[in-house]
Amino acid sequence: MSERKIKNIFSQGPIPATFIAESIQKxxxxxxxxxHSIFLGQxxxxxxxxxxxxxxxxxxxxxxxLEKMHQIREExxxxxxxxxxxxxxxxxxxxAGEICLFVFSSSAHRKAAIDSCNEIxxxxxxxxxxxxxxxxxNDSHQWKVNK
Amino acid sequence: MSERKIKNIFSQGPIPATFIAESIQKxxxxxxxxxHSIFLGQxxxxxxxxxxxxxxxxxxxxxxxLEKMHQIREExxxxxxxxxxxxxxxxxxxxAGEICLFVFSSSAHRKAAIDSCNEIxxxxxxxxxxxxxxxxxNDSHQWKVNK
Amino acid sequence: MKVELTLFGQLADIAxxxxxxxxxxxxxxxxxxxxxxxxxxMANMSYSIAVNKKTIHENTVxxxxxxxxxxxxxxxx
Amino acid sequence: MKVELTLFGQLADIAxxxxxxxxxxxxxxxxxxxxxxxxxxMANMSYSIAVNKKTIHENTVxxxxxxxxxxxxxxxx
Numbered sequence: 157m158s159e160r161k162i163k164n165i166f167s168q169g170p171i172p173a174t175f176i177a178e179s180i181q182k183x184x185x186x187x188x189x190x191x192h193s194i195f196l197g198q199x200x201x202x203x204x205x206x207x208x209x210x211x212x213x214x215x216x217x218x219x220x221x222l223e224k225m226h227q228i229r230e231e232x233x234x235x236x237x238x239x240x241x242x243x244x245x246x247x248x249x250x251x252a253g254e255i256c257l258f259v260f261s262s263s264a265h266r267k268a269a270i271d272s273c274n275e276i277x278x279x280x281x282x283x284x285x286x287x288x289x290x291x292x293x294n295d296s297h298q299w300k301v302n303k
Numbered sequence: 304m305s306e307r308k309i310k311n312i313f314s315q316g317p318i319p320a321t322f323i324a325e326s327i328q329k330x331x332x333x334x335x336x337x338x339h340s341i342f343l344g345q346x347x348x349x350x351x352x353x354x355x356x357x358x359x360x361x362x363x364x365x366x367x368x369l370e371k372m373h374q375i376r377e378e379x380x381x382x383x384x385x386x387x388x389x390x391x392x393x394x395x396x397x398x399a400g401e402i403c404l405f406v407f408s409s410s411a412h413r414k415a416a417i418d419s420c421n422e423i424x425x426x427x428x429x430x431x432x433x434x435x436x437x438x439x440x441n442d443s444h445q446w447k448v449n450k
Numbered sequence: 451m452k453v454e455l456t457l458f459g460q461l462a463d464i465a466x467x468x469x470x471x472x473x474x475x476x477x478x479x480x481x482x483x484x485x486x487x488x489x490x491x492m493a494n495m496s497y498s499i500a501v502n503k504k505t506i507h508e509n510t511v512x513x514x515x516x517x518x519x520x521x522x523x524x525x526x527x
Numbered sequence: 528m529k530v531e532l533t534l535f536g537q538l539a540d541i542a543x544x545x546x547x548x549x550x551x552x553x554x555x556x557x558x559x560x561x562x563x564x565x566x567x568x569m570a571n572m573s574y575s576i577a578v579n580k581k582t583i584h585e586n587t588v589x590x591x592x593x594x595x596x597x598x599x600x601x602x603x604x
Binding site: 180185262277 | 330337348
């Protein structure tokens with residue numbers, strides 16, 4: 157088992173673009189990095205049978221999600237020669253157009269950063285106990301289903 | 304032939320993290336977007352036979368690069384259901400740790416954003432007439448070779 | 451033996467609560483049966499079960515008090 | 528017929544200049560031969576040739592004045 161600590165990935169509300177910029181900026185001292193791959197999930201104003209989505213309200217089984225994320229992190233570090241990875245996911249309400257997921261992976265050469273970032277995103281969507289409730293403009297709601 | 308105008312992708316010096324944040328922020332009004340994929344190239348302080356890299360000085364055959372980038376853009380839009388794509392590349396000196404390439408692709412569903420972003424990066428590296436001269440800490444230099 | 455149950459997403463909506471306790475439940479199959487008696491709507495729903503934060507894939511006997519969570523299909527990201 | 532030549536990267540370093548003109552050059556094979564006479568070092572280097580901003584893949588006859596660029600392997604990004 158690795159010595160890495162379990163990191164929190166959750167924060168309340170949307171992820172601000174300025175937070176993403178700060179995260180990028182912090183890596184300028186790591187001059188072994190040659191490529192960063194970033195994925196951002198943004199809430200879509202989908203037209204549904206219930207109405208138009210105005211926000212998604214996220215809940216999670218936090219302790220289980222963080223343990224699972226820790227395991228994913230360990231496996232990704234074992235599989236790819238990456239320098240660092242960062243994951244942030246919103247809880248609570250995120251309005252359409254706002255960012256709810258930020259995955260950030262860095263490596264000396266681009267391939268590891270890109271491939272690991274993609275795999276992290278897929279695993280987050282498939283394996284983390286997080287649920288999004290779509291809130292419609294007419295204030296009805298429905299539970300989101302990932303494809 | 305498409306009506307899209309040839310866009311400039313070049314700017315002098317490094318690409319600031321704040322510029323990336325502004326670019327992300329601008330997409331919050333596009334509520335049909337569900338995923339953004341971003342690639343950032345960062346200058347590595349490689350140890351070479353000539354010394355340690357402290358910066359890369361980029362030059363380009365600008366008009367040819369912009370025509371080629373225009374063609375790549377058209378082909379990417381034809382191939383992937385993306386909402387938008389943005390490419391920025393530095394000219395002149397970029398210090399180790401600074402960002403020299405910013406590729407940003409967005410779509411309703413993540414796959415198109417991720418796949419198109421990767422393909423854009425590969426094509427930029429293979430097809431655009433841009434050259435990086437590695438400047439060493441001892442002020443010697445050598446021309447970079449893409450792998 | 452006590453089962454501390456936590457419901458998420460649509461399952462919590464149906465139950466009208468996110469947490470409750472059940473007594474004298476020996477295993478997860480018995481638990482599911484009990485839950486479906488209480489909330490028949492859940493019998494037709496797809497969800498997974500986590501015992502002490504680990505997803506189980508077959509009937510699991512409780513060895514002492516247990517925290518059990520009912521997890522609808524995930525939709526994070 | 529006039530060829531306006533532009534050199535990039537290491538080729539410009541070798542020539543000590545980025546632009547010059549050559550006269551009476553009918554095609555790209557003749558141009559290359561001339562260049563390699565002027566700068567023997569370039570004969571062993573890998574580069575591609577663009578005529579009026581299009582990369583060529585075989586000998587190309589100039590139909591009037593031409594802008595020709597010599598492009599070392601790309602290293603952008």
